[in-house]
Amino acid sequence: MEDPHSQNAVPSTSATKDKKPVAIITIGMAGAGKSTFVERLNAHLHSKEPPSPPYILNLDPAVTYVPYEPNIDIRDTVNYQEVMKQYNLGPNGGILTSLNLFTTKFDQVLNLVEQRADSVDYVILDTPGQIEIFTWSASGAIITDAIASTLPTVVAYVIDTPRTTAPATFMSNMLYACSILYKTKLPFILVFNKTDVQSHQFAVDWMADFEEFQAALATDKGSRDSEGEPTFMNSLMNSMCLVLDEFYKNLTAVGVSSVTGDGFDGFLAAVEASRKEYENEYIPELKRAQAKREKTLQQAKDENMSRVLKDRAIDREKNPAGALADRWNPDEEDEDDDDGDINIIDRSEERGPAEYIDVTRARRRETEEINWPRPG
Numbered sequence: 066m067e068d069p070h071s072q073n074a075v076p077s078t079s080a081t082k083d084k085k086p087v088a089i090i091t092i093g094m095a096g097a098g099k100s101t102f103v104e105r106l107n108a109h110l111h112s113k114e115p116p117s118p119p120y121i122l123n124l125d126p127a128v129t130y131v132p133y134e135p136n137i138d139i140r141d142t143v144n145y146q147e148v149m150k151q152y153n154l155g156p157n158g159g160i161l162t163s164l165n166l167f168t169t170k171f172d173q174v175l176n177l178v179e180q181r182a183d184s185v186d187y188v189i190l191d192t193p194g195q196i197e198i199f200t201w202s203a204s205g206a207i208i209t210d211a212i213a214s215t216l217p218t219v220v221a222y223v224i225d226t227p228r229t230t231a232p233a234t235f236m237s238n239m240l241y242a243c244s245i246l247y248k249t250k251l252p253f254i255l256v257f258n259k260t261d262v263q264s265h266q267f268a269v270d271w272m273a274d275f276e277e278f279q280a281a282l283a284t285d286k287g288s289r290d291s292e293g294e295p296t297f298m299n300s301l302m303n304s305m306c307l308v309l310d311e312f313y314k315n316l317t318a319v320g321v322s323s324v325t326g327d328g329f330d331g332f333l334a335a336v337e338a339s340r341k342e343y344e345n346e347y348i349p350e351l352k353r354a355q356a357k358r359e360k361t362l363q364q365a366k367d368e369n370m371s372r373v374l375k376d377r378a379i380d381r382e383k384n385p386a387g388a389l390a391d392r393w394n395p396d397e398e399d400e401d402d403d404d405g406d407i408n409i410i411d412r413s414e415e416r417g418p419a420e421y422i423d424v425t426r427a428r429r430r431e432t433e434e435i436n437w438p439r440p441g
């Protein structure tokens with residue numbers, strides 16, 4: 066494990082101008098403090114001398130309030146409530162489908178990010194509150210691959226430190242982090258957040274020396290059954306910590322408080338170290354991903370389009386009269402329809418009011434009974 070306290074390596078902004086910006090993908094369990102972390106990181110970068118305002122993407126369609134001003138906001142592109150209504154989905158399905166719709170436009174996002182590559186040092190992605198919606202979805206993987214094949218990219222895994230002090234919770238969290246590391250294969254920073262409430266030193270100690278973790282496990286309540294024998298969970302965790310010992314060697318851990326701003330220089334130092342790791346270890350792998358990216362984005366678009374066409378064909382077969390009425394008539398063309406193909410909004414360009422992917426468009430003629438296709 067790298068030294069979490071080394072803060073000397075923080076690059077000056079001017080020194081990084083000739084480099085590509087680093088993309089920071091912020092993920093973490095619901096309530097770990099991702100949004101607050103992004104807000105503080107944004108403030109921290111603004112307060113640097115000279116200031117280094119980041120380019121921020123909010124990928125959470127369901128969030129009602131974000132404590133920072135994103136440059137690109139998924140909510141400007143996809144109306145989450147409308148998606149839930151039209152697809153008859155619950156909240157998680159709504160978030161996932163919104164992310165899927167947004168992903169079909171991600172090439173536009175990449176273009177906007179690439180246009181800013183010369184003027185920013187950091188591109189920050191805030192992800193949906195439900196971690197698995199991003200980490201275990203096809204869209205999350207496509208977005209991650211697309212960003213990582215464009216810019217040096219690092220995953221910041223935000224952890225709720227006060228809620229991770231029990232050995233079993235700590236181990237569960239580390240196993241989750243481990244699964245994401247091996248899924249993304251990207252440089253990975255464990256960000257122990259909320260250190261104003263609980264120091265992350267216990268975690269650093271457990272990661273540096275598995276015997277310390279085993280000692281904590283031995284004194285933990287519930288580690289022995291009624292006959293004084295170690296419980297199954299206890300034995301499992303005892304051996305798992307030996308496995309994770311190897312995993313910790315690939316990680317950097319830092320402690321931050323998103324409330325007080327403590328530890329953010331350390332975090333930026335870890336990001337800079339990760340950039341080097343990316344350049345030395347990940348670029349060969351990502352060159353292959355770059356070729357794949359083009360194919361996957363095109364495939365996602367094609368699949369969506371063929372699903373729409375298939376569904377419309379079925380509807381038209383069922384309702385030939387409606388299909389006949391659904392012919393394009395240039396005389397009826399609505400002036401408002403002339404919105405081009407631009408759905409992604411760069412707020413820093415001071416675009417007009419939000420433009421949504423119009424998921425209701427297929428229902429424009431109420432009498433026609435042509436339904437928008439269901440996902441899957």
Ligand SMILES: Nc1nc2c(ncn2[C@@H]2O[C@H](COP(=O)(O)OP(=O)(O)OP(=O)(O)O)[C@@H](O)[C@H]2O)c(=O)[nH]1
Nearest residue numbers: 095096097098099100101193194258259322323324
């Ligand atoms: N004390 C303390 N509280 C924090 C810190 N960071 C975040 N919080 C609090 O933790 C709670 C959750 O923070 P959020 O930023 O909304 O967490 P999130 O991970 O974005 O949550 P989701 O929106 O569910 O994904 C809020 O009440 C924050 O004020 C911190 O460093 N210290």
